Amino acid sequence: MNFSNTLEFAKQLDEQDTLKHFRERFYIPIINDNESIYFTGNSLGLQPKTTQDYVLNELEDWANYGVEGHFHARTPWVSYHEIFPELLVDIVGAMPEEIVVMNQLTVNLHLLMTSFYRPTKERYKIICEAKAFPSDQYAFQSQAKIHGLNPEDVIIEVFPREGKAYIDKQDILDTIKAHGNETALVIFSGVNYYSGQVFNMQEICKAAHEVGAFCGFDLAHAAGNVALELHDWEVDFACWCSYKYLNSGPGGVSGAFIHQRHIQNTELIRLAGWWGHDKENRFKMEQQFQPIPTAEGWQLSNAPVLSMAAHKASLDIFAEAGMHNLVKKGKALSGYLLFILNEINQSCDNAIMEILTPTDEDERGCQVSILMLIDGKRIFDELIKSGIIADWREPNVIRVAPVPLYNSFEDIFNFGKVLQQNLIG
Numbered sequence: 001m002n003f004s005n006t007l008e009f010a011k012q013l014d015e016q017d018t019l020k021h022f023r024e025r026f027y028i029p030i031i032n033d034n035e036s037i038y039f040t041g042n043s044l045g046l047q048p049k050t051t052q053d054y055v056l057n058e059l060e061d062w063a064n065y066g067v068e069g070h071f072h073a074r075t076p077w078v079s080y081h082e083i084f085p086e087l088l089v090d091i092v093g094a095m096p097e098e099i100v101v102m103n104q105l106t107v108n109l110h111l112l113m114t115s116f117y118r119p120t121k122e123r124y125k126i127i128c129e130a131k132a133f134p135s136d137q138y139a140f141q142s143q144a145k146i147h148g149l150n151p152e153d154v155i156i157e158v159f160p161r162e163g164k165a166y167i168d169k170q171d172i173l174d175t176i177k178a179h180g181n182e183t184a185l186v187i188f189s190g191v192n193y194y195s196g197q198v199f200n201m202q203e204i205c206k207a208a209h210e211v212g213a214f215c216g217f218d219l220a221h222a223a224g225n226v227a228l229e230l231h232d233w234e235v236d237f238a239c240w241c242s243y244k245y246l247n248s249g250p251g252g253v254s255g256a257f258i259h260q261r262h263i264q265n266t267e268l269i270r271l272a273g274w275w276g277h278d279k280e281n282r283f284k285m286e287q288q289f290q291p292i293p294t295a296e297g298w299q300l301s302n303a304p305v306l307s308m309a310a311h312k313a314s315l316d317i318f319a320e321a322g323m324h325n326l327v328k329k330g331k332a333l334s335g336y337l338l339f340i341l342n343e344i345n346q347s348c349d350n351a352i353m354e355i356l357t358p359t360d361e362d363e364r365g366c367q368v369s370i371l372m373l374i375d376g377k378r379i380f381d382e383l384i385k386s387g388i389i390a391d392w393r394e395p396n397v398i399r400v401a402p403v404p405l406y407n408s409f410e411d412i413f414n415f416g417k418v419l420q421q422n423l424i425g
């Protein structure tokens, strides 16, 4: 598409946008008495206006039924989590029995690594991206230690090439091949939190399987942002959080995927809990653990219903909007943002910023990460003062994530205008 850096053009794109009315379904934070321009849905998504009612329903049922709510609430709590797989199948590209909503993201990462990182004397390496999100790095290191291994001997990071901000796919595939015989697990994020790079999950997974390793993904920045086909790509496992693009509130409940070919495998080591035990016999309180033959078999504890109610409120909106439409608009938004940033850069005598995110549509989602070459923090502070909420990462990076459910092309035009004013001013 041919873009133009004018208000008329941005408004015209908004006019044509079939998802534009979804913005009204969210609370937009107010700054200086005006609605802010909220570009941090990659960190904490906005609150749907329906969330309070969904949570209040559960509080009411708790008040009215007490413990009986487990069986008599409008959505009985004992099976509350069972509503989620159907709502997530399109978002992560999976079969219902491959999905379970439970715990928090790092907890799920550990639970799944317990099953899928089973190092042997010959095969013990973990291949991952350099500078993975810190929680993931700590998880990888501690998983190595649990097995009595030295993380430095175990973890192989794939780095961007000299002078590049993101990782070349070929380098990932070559690294997997080079360390094939000794690799137990290949684990990447779906979208890198810092650069916004979308990894080619299908090819990474195929390469991992070709050398006999398992392959998993942390989808914190991918779920609800980019198209995922976890089942068809034959990913072994994945997990994600719900508080970013999935708008389910701070610390919201996490999701996990375990491929169909593993869910009935009782030989897989797992950390077990009563909520993963066969439902028919759960309350018989038997000693012998019999896992549910779906992803639910990885559950430990009973469902955090209040947090799940918020998750349901948001996923009902996703079901209405359609993941395919959201991905398409997300790419159009980030494409327009890249165009405007490029225009601004070209209008300056010397480049004032460098784009860290790949420009190729297949390698980016909503997020664009900008390395400010001059005066970054001052400009960021001016953006905030002007009512634009973006995200600052040391040393000099501004992350901007226009989200298809509640951001507009006009938001992006206005962001560019304020950015430009503060460069010149």
Ligand SMILES: Cc1ncc(COP(=O)(O)O)c(C=O)c1O
Pocket (backbone or CB within 6 Å): 104, 105, 106, 107, 133, 135, 136, 189, 193, 218, 220, 221, 241
């Ligand atoms: C990529 C990634 N992994 C892990 C985490 C940690 O998530 P949690 O605190 O829900 O465990 C985050 C949080 O932002 C993240 O972005």
